[in-house]
Amino acid sequence: MSNFSHLAVxxxxxxxxxxxxxxxxxxxxxxxxxxxxxxxKDVDQIxxxxxxxxxxxxxxxxxxxxxxxxxxxxxxxxx
Amino acid sequence: MKxxxxxxxxxxxxxxxxxxxxxxxxxxPTCEIIGLSYDINDxxxxxxxxxxKSSTLPYPSKGAQIYFDKLYEIKKQFGLDxxxxxxxxELPLYIKYQQELKDKGIDSFLPSKETFExxxxxxxxxxxxxxxxxxxxxxxxxxxxxxQETIQKDFEFPLVIKGRYYKAYVVRTMADALRxxxxxxxxxxxxxxxxxxxxxDEFNVVGIGDGHGKxxxxxxxxxxxxxxxxxxxxxxxxxxxxxxNTASQIVEQFKxxxxxxxxxxxxxxxxYLIEINPRFPAWTWFATAVxxxxxxxxxxxxQGERVEYKLDYPTGKLFVRYTYELVTDIEKYSQLxxxxxx
Numbered sequence: 001m002s003n004f005s006h007l008a009v010x011x012x013x014x015x016x017x018x019x020x021x022x023x024x025x026x027x028x029x030x031x032x033x034x035x036x037x038x039x040x041k042d043v044d045q046i047x048x049x050x051x052x053x054x055x056x057x058x059x060x061x062x063x064x065x066x067x068x069x070x071x072x073x074x075x076x077x078x079x
Numbered sequence: 080m081k082x083x084x085x086x087x088x089x090x091x092x093x094x095x096x097x098x099x100x101x102x103x104x105x106x107x108p109t110c111e112i113i114g115l116s117y118d119i120n121d122x123x124x125x126x127x128x129x130x131x132k133s134s135t136l137p138y139p140s141k142g143a144q145i146y147f148d149k150l151y152e153i154k155k156q157f158g159l160d161x162x163x164x165x166x167x168x169e170l171p172l173y174i175k176y177q178q179e180l181k182d183k184g185i186d187s188f189l190p191s192k193e194t195f196e197x198x199x200x201x202x203x204x205x206x207x208x209x210x211x212x213x214x215x216x217x218x219x220x221x222x223x224x225x226x227q228e229t230i231q232k233d234f235e236f237p238l239v240i241k242g243r244y245y246k247a248y249v250v251r252t253m254a255d256a257l258r259x260x261x262x263x264x265x266x267x268x269x270x271x272x273x274x275x276x277x278x279x280d281e282f283n284v285v286g287i288g289d290g291h292g293k294x295x296x297x298x299x300x301x302x303x304x305x306x307x308x309x310x311x312x313x314x315x316x317x318x319x320x321x322x323x324n325t326a327s328q329i330v331e332q333f334k335x336x337x338x339x340x341x342x343x344x345x346x347x348x349x350x351y352l353i354e355i356n357p358r359f360p361a362w363t364w365f366a367t368a369v370x371x372x373x374x375x376x377x378x379x380x381x382q383g384e385r386v387e388y389k390l391d392y393p394t395g396k397l398f399v400r401y402t403y404e405l406v407t408d409i410e411k412y413s414q415l416x417x418x419x420x421x
Binding site: 008016018019020021022076 | 280282300301303315316317318319320345347394395
């Protein structure tokens, strides 16, 4: 998993990238995924946690986490 | 301590003078600021809460003798220990005569003539090559025919039409290019630079080089919103490694002496050099507000203080520029017009 420790995320889900000055808003689930990623959890761990807390299938949660990771790369947010 | 500051003009292209005066006053409220302007309408002449004394100067085009005689007269009358010139058009004069000024007791901290010339838009390609970064494809033209021929032969729209020192416009058609060409020529003359339009994030750095390869501090920002001529309205402090590395290299490799503003465009890891301004920018107070008071450091360096400054500042600090007004008496206006000082 890439490094996201440089990103600043506040309690409202406002994400600021101090290397580019770009800012984004995260929904509740994206905040949880980002928080887990910053803790160093892998896709499998995060998908299991989401599957449990949102009562969705593990496969669906896994795909969502992967898609979120792809978006972060697309926006140049992963180091 | 008495410090003379130019660039106390407002309008759509605000001068850096206010930011410097404010920074120096915040560092030392007893510091006396002498505002030096070329127009009695300049707002700095009336901002007595940060500028203690105002005086008008003759234009640099009147010649060094007339220009500096006025400055020496100001020194004799009010005292003047340091000067921080902030306008591109006057810098060559101050750089040329900086030793003479120092001999007369007015110290300044400016680049050498050689370093100053590096920032010439015609020489930036070589600077970029030396720094190992990119420079957008550019060409100088001096007449309409050359402009059209150069664009048709070597460029694609959109592209950028720039003045040698001031103004830059993104244009999308030949008609637009010609319009901007004549607009800049009318104000600033030739040559005009035709430049490739580069996409990416525009980042800026303000800093000071000590002339020996070290920095007295620097702060990097991203402009979030700008005016139609690219002046910052909102901005945020950032730490972009390629950008900070480029600024550090300029200070180190060119032994940059004095203030500077670096403008570059960063696209992933590609850094394109856009401009190096050999002076403080108008947003200098932003750096002061996040703990890096560069005008204060400049004066202290001139006073002999040698400090190893940490190149650190907080990221995510937001700059918001707004408009404010003051009302004063016409008497001050009249006094400035008639006696050239208030």
